[in-house]
Amino acid sequence: MVRILILAFLVPLASFGQSARDSLLATERSIDRPITLHGGQLRITGAYSLAVISKQFDENGDATNLRDDGFASVRHRFGLDIKYGVNEFVQVSTFIHQSSQTIRDQTRGIFSANPEEDPNVYQNLSYEYKGWEDLSVNLDIRAPFRTKKIDVGLTVGISMPTASHSPDMPTHSIEYTAENGSTQYNVDYNYHYNLGKGVTVAQLGGMIKYRLPKWAFSARVDYRHGLQEGASYEWKHQLVEYEEFEYRQEFFTYRLPDTFEYYGEIEYQPLPFFDIILNVSGYHSQDGWKTVGRDKVAIPAATLVTINPGVELIVTPRLWFRQKFQFPVSGKSYEGAYTFYTSLIYNLFLF
Secondary structure, three states: OHHHHHHHHHHHHHHOOOOOOHHHHHHOOHHHOOOOOOOOEEEEEEEEEEEEEEEEEOOOOOEEEHHHHOOOEEEEEEEEEEEEEOOOOEEEEEEEEEEEEEEEOOOEEEOOOOOOOOOEEEEEEEEEEEEEOOEEEEEEEEOOOOOOOEEEEEEEEEEEOOOOOOOEOOOOEEEEEEEOOEEEEEEEEEEEEOOOOOOOEEEEEEEEEEEOOOEEEEEEEEEEEEOOOEEEEEEEEEEEOOOEEEEEEEEEEEEOOEEEEEEEEEEEEEEOOEEEEEEEEEEEEEOOEEEEOOEEEEOOOEEEEEEEEEEEEEOOOOEEEEEEEEEEEEEEOEEEEEEEEEEEEEEEEOO
16 A cells, blocks of 8 residues: 555656756766755655565574575565755755565474374464554765765764554464364464664764766765663463463563664666666674563674665656665575565655
């Protein structure tokens, strides 16, 4: 539904009448664009990504095939990003995402030597991650260099805890069946998780871009830090007389890991309306913890390196189309997802 709304909002905008400043969008190639928007320019991006999560890197960097263990899954993620150029060197932006993912384990059986008296038990586990993510607001400042060959920029931002972060109550169920003199229990464990972080997160980043006649080279790094400790709970359950589940909340506190994200990117512009992109990205997190009872247990440090080829097509001066693919190369304590990204970008000048 979110994807339909984004497309319904963006596509009709492409047919609006052009302003005098649209000629700037028509002649400005992807590699020539400054790293902040022009003054008065508004950019709206609707994005969708499909991630196939079939690999998991352990703490030693070894990859496990999740299909073998029955834990492979698919994640759908939708995003809306709005940017506005205050002037030629300052822009503000806000973005939010919604995603959904369900992980189902293989059915596991506990078999009885005498099923007439002691029934067989079949267990199914399901983990659902679904909902809105926190809303972020950023301020980007570009250095006022006279040359157009190089851009340097600084980003400060904040992610606000607008989304639910504590899990919803599980919906476990149990069913008893009897057939041909044998009995069995079918037990479904269904867990539901929200996607908020529960705390305010500050961001500090920087970017540099260098241009040649048909090439551009970019690099960026971002650091994020939770500004306070968070509090949440886990659901615990017990089965009452093999008929129904009772639940209780077990509270804990936590500190989000500090994260570093970085990338290096090469762009090649063979045609004014077509851009080829090769991006190598990295992620690292550290220094997080969670309480278990009275103890603080460290959250393992995590890393991920990916290669991300893509293209951009200028459909009209105002409407652009981008396609990108992500391939995991290496990592530690992190999922290795093969991801397909697609986005529509609409631009206009408000004055």
